[in-house]
Amino acid sequence: MLVLGIETSCDETGIALYHGEQGLLTHTLYSQIDIHTPYGGVVPELASRDHIRKVTPLIAETLEKAGISKGQLDGIAYTAGPGLVGALLVGATIGRTLGWALNIPTIGVHHLEGHILAAFLEENPPAFPFVALLVSGGHTLLIEVKGIGQYRLLGETIDDAVGEAFDKTAKLLGLGYPGGAALSLLAKKGNPERFKFPRPMLDRPGLDFSFSGLKTCALRTVEKHGLDDQTRADIARAFQDAVVETLVTKCKRALREVNLSRLVIAGGVGANYALREALQNLDAYFPRLEFCTDNGAMIAYAGYMRLLMGQQDDLAIQVYPRWPFQSH
DSSP states (O other): OEEEEEEOSSSEEEEEEEETTTEEEEEEEEEOHHHHGGGTSOOHHHHHHHHHHHHHHHHHHHHHHHTOOGGGOOEEEEEEESSOHHHHHHHHHHHHHHHHHHTOOEEEEEHHHHHHHGGGGSSSOOOSSEEEEEESSSOEEEEEEEETTEEEEEEEBSSSOHHHHHHHHHHHTTOOSSOHHHHHHHHTTSOTTTOOOOOTTTTSSSSOBOOHHHHHHHHHHHHHHOOOHHHHHHHHHHHHHHHHHHHHHHHHHHHHHHTOOEEEEESGGGGOHHHHHHTTTSEEEOOOGGGTSSOHHHHHHHHHHHHHTTOOOOSOOOOOSSOOGGGO
16 A cells, blocks of 8 residues: 655645555655744744645655656545644645545544654564653653554643743743754753753652743743853753653653553654653664654554554545544
8 A cells, every 4th residue: 555645734844655565665844944933933824825835846746756656646644633724724635635536545644643653664663552752842742552543641741842842941042943953952062060950740640741840940040140151051951951851750650650661752852862862771762853853754654554444534624723632
């Protein structure tokens, strides 16, 4: 089975081709960062318009790179949610219309399922069951994964997602948008002994997270010490150390709670070098860096698995800007 994957949930247009026997054939990604940077965040209307401009040419480019014609496709998968409603509608409308024209099945994929299954694109994929830590700009979740569609939410953030906290703290430090990766790079120059930020919610039972207090702590530190180059690096280091220790501790707690050993890290923050280093002694699985952030490959694979199970959507074009994962 050959599946075309379309990802348009936010500010990246991702297209990919996944073959059941040959694996991932090719993928193409276009980022809108340059469009949204002047505004300090994603502007939904601009995102939607740019997806409209880019998605059809990227589909043609991806097919050409693989030497595949549209008539050879066996199915189409697109991100149905969660995400920006206008952006989601672009991918869903094109995916569903192309499927109807080619008379092949289509399936709307949950964006978070795509992230979790991205680890299966690697040569050494995890086996079910496992615990997944999904850490991105919009989500921070711990999930017990028993199989495709068999998910149980173990814990989530009660305020900011960890990626959002990274970006907001980076902005506070004058690192621009998106600033998570820049903050991580700057943290390498920081003195780990100078500042000690709190480890939120580690002193209480449970698997939920909270990161808004870390932003406040960073703000108070800036107000007290200013922002010379070394202080900026030291704050970045203190913030990152607090986040990583919190995530790792909660992961270990979740593995003990469900009596599992395998851990899958998913989402953009999964590219963070400090988090990867801190988890290297566990049985942890990471997607390659390019598949941590939004991409079409994870959607193509998740769609392939769903279509293989006999699932497909009807003719209605439906998207779900807010789509609770535990209900999927």
